[in-house]
Amino acid sequence: MVQLTNVVKTFQRGAEVITVLDGLNVTIAEGSFEALMGPSGSGKSTLLNLVAGLDRATSGVVNVAGQDLTTMTDGDLAAFRARYIGFIFQSYNLMPVLTALENVELPLLLTKIPSAxxxxxxATALRVVGLEDRANHYPRMLSGGQEQRVAIARAIVNDPKIIVADEPTGDLDRKSADQILALLEKLNKDFKKTIVMVTHDPEAASHARVTHHLNKGAFQ
Amino acid sequence: MNLVSLAVRNVGRNRFRTSLTVLGVAVAVVAFVLLRTVISSMEVAVTHAAHDRIGIRHKVSFIMQLPRRYVDTVRQTPGVHSATWANWFGGKDPRNPREFFPTMAVDPPSFLDVYDEIAVSPADRERWFADRQGALVGDQLARLLHLRVGDTVTLAGTIYPGNWVFHVSGIYTTTRRSMDRSEFLFHWDYLNNAIPERRRDQVGWIIARVDNPRQATGVSAGIDRAFDVQDIQTLSMSERSMNLSFMGMMSGVLAAINVISGIILLILLMLFGNTMSMGVRERTQEYGVLRALGFLPKHIAGFILGEAAALGLTAGVLGLALSYPFVQYGLGRWLEENMGSMVPYFRIEVATAALALGFSLLLGVAAAVIPALRASRLTVTDALRRID
Known part of the structure; x- marks a missing residue:
């Protein structure tokens, strides 16, 4: 499902070249739930960006869902993300002017699916995350945990093969975090979604089947 | 929900800031509409000039007079339907010395024939024709000076000194905007017989109606040719050209108004630009999310430009909604009734409203072009600020 071969990612900051990922190799099987842990600056979010097609590797091969992302144009990458990837962000990133239902509908605006x-x-996606009764609520009317569940509904509404989650419980209290993690487990087990999650929280990582520890751009 | 409505929804994101911007732009639109209406009110005499009338004046200057007998020659010129004449009297009402209104000595029957847009009742017409001291007064002037039919009014002559007594024979209105409704018209004979003999039988200008408006230029040339061999030559032109030459005297004022209009548009641009730049900067992360979900740079640019267009349209509509009652029922009516001789028609033209709305929309979009380009050129990761 996800295969990174000899991936290098560097950033240019002024005259300085910073190597964030240094010859990384990793394989994530279809239907897996894997956590990426590591200190700040270890490269875990960069790795997640490469898997999700948000960024490009400096060298090496990134193959996701049978697609070689390294050879894709920006437009192809956008189409790839819309079709194969569901995103969950730490701070939910819902559109405040849209209701929960409209936020979930957002990725579908890029498809030719009729409005109805x-x-x-x-609505189905909201039912999966248990928020069908909050469909017409705006984000400001929801708790943090509910907002994140709406974000999860948005991530699955396109029926993507992979869900990438960047610190999905980082802004939540323990109880809400556990609900979100349980939901992710459900998506993994019942809906066979491959999940790649970045987290600082060992408790969150314990819900994943595999945990990778990154440090200075390499697996420990 | 669709991509367009998503862009429009963003207008209400920061309601306080949006309201202030919309209000600020709306006020600028009101100012713009007012200035353009001043210009269009000045142009109204040109725009609505009769196509079948030509004016004939002294070739040297408008203030120099022509012999009365020239009217007969004009009437005999091929293509001329009828002709009349007028003298600028320059009368003042001592009771209202600050009020300016046109006072003209005319030949009543031929004047009403040439200016057939003057609407006057048969009784008033008959009364005016019969009374050598009779005056026909425009309805706006009558309201301003509180004149009624049967009143006696004494005017102080400035060009023709002395106190001149008139009887208000009738009140006229007009069927077209080509005639001012604040004029004071009286018998030329009354003036001509009362002035010293050396000043008699002179007319200020001649106005002719032509049979075919398309031949007005040729008829004008024919009239001028007829007087080429005379001591006094004429300059004939269409009513529109004549009115334009009057407007030319105010070209400085018009230029100043145009400059101020341009400054207002610049203010509009800056107001929009400021609001859009702030909004886009605050929402950079959201654009990153949209890009992550698969939206393309063109979508992001479209959202921002669409939002700006909605903002511009809202402000433009509000500006017009404020302008209309203010001008049509307030300022415009007041100006027409109290300064009718200078501002006979002060109403918002459709073209002015369309221009204001168009500029509001266009400037809104133009101001958002740079923020839209910047936002759409951001990489997804930069927009999300997720370089770890």
């Missing part, structure tokens, strides 16, 4: 069907699919 889009709404049905968004």
């Amino acid at each position: 069907d889009r709404k049905k699919r968004a």
Whole structure:
């Protein structure tokens, strides 16, 4: 499902070249739930960005869902993300002017699905995360945990193969965090979604089947 | 929900800031509309000039007079339907010395024939024709000076000194905007017989109606040719050209108004630009999320430009909504009734409203072009600020 071969990622800051990922090799099987842990600056979010097609490797091969991302154009990468990837961010990143249902519907605006069907699919996704009764609520009317569940509904509404989650419980209290992690486990077990999650929280990582520890751009 | 409505929804994101921007732009639109209406009110005489009338004046200057007999020659010129004449009297009402209104000595029957847009009742017409001291007064002037039919009014002559007594024979209105409704018209004979003999039988200008408006230029040339061999030559031109030459005297004022209009548009641009730049900067992370979800740079640019267009349109509509009652029922009506001789028509033209709305929309979009380009050129990771 996800295969990174000899991946190097560097950033240029002024005259200085910073190597964030240094010849990384990793394979994540289809249907797996894997956590990426490591200190700040270890490269875990950079790795997540490469897997999600948000960024490009400086060298090496990034193959996700049978697609070689390193040879794709920006437009192809955008289409790839829309089709194969579901995103969950630490700070939920919902659109404040849209209701929960509309936020979930957002990725479907890029498809040719008719409006009525889009709404049905968004409602279904909200039901999966247990928020069908909050469909017409705006983000400001929801708790942090509920907002993150709406974000998860948005991540799955396109039925992506992979869900990438960047610190999905970072802004939540323990109880809400546990609910989110349980939901991710459900998506992994019941809906066979491959999940790649960046976290600082060992408790969160314990929900994953595999945990990778990154330090200075390499696995420990 | 669709991509367009998503852009429009963003207008209400920061309601306080949006309201202030919309209000600020709306006020600028009101100012713009007012200035353009001043210009269009000045142009109204040109715009609505009769196509079938030509004016004939002294070739040297408008203030020099022509012999009365020239009217007969004009009437005999091929293509001329009828002709009349007028003298600028320059009368003042001693009771209202600050009020300016046109006072003209005219030949009543031929004047009403040439200016057929003057609407006057048969009784008033008959009364005016019969009374050598009779005056026909425009309805706006009558309201301003509180004149009624049967009143006696004494005007002080400035060009023709002395106190001149008139009887208000009738009140006129007009069927077209080509005629001012604040004029004071009286018998030329009354003036001509009362002035010293050396000043008699002179007219200020001649106005002719032509049979075919398309031949007005040729008829004008024919009239001027007829007087080429005379001591006094004429300059004939269409009513529109004549009005334009009057407007030319105010070209400085018009230029100043145009400059101020341009400054207002610049203010509009800056107001929009400021609001859009702040909004886009605050939402950079959201654009990153949208890009992550698969939206393309063109979508991001479209959202921002769409939002700016909605903002511009809202402000433009509000500006017009404020302008209309203010001008149509307030300022415009007041100006027409109290300064009718200078501002006979002060209303918002459709073209002015369209221009204001168009500029509001266009400037809104133009101001958002740079923020939209910047936002759409950000990489996804930069927008998300997720370089770890």
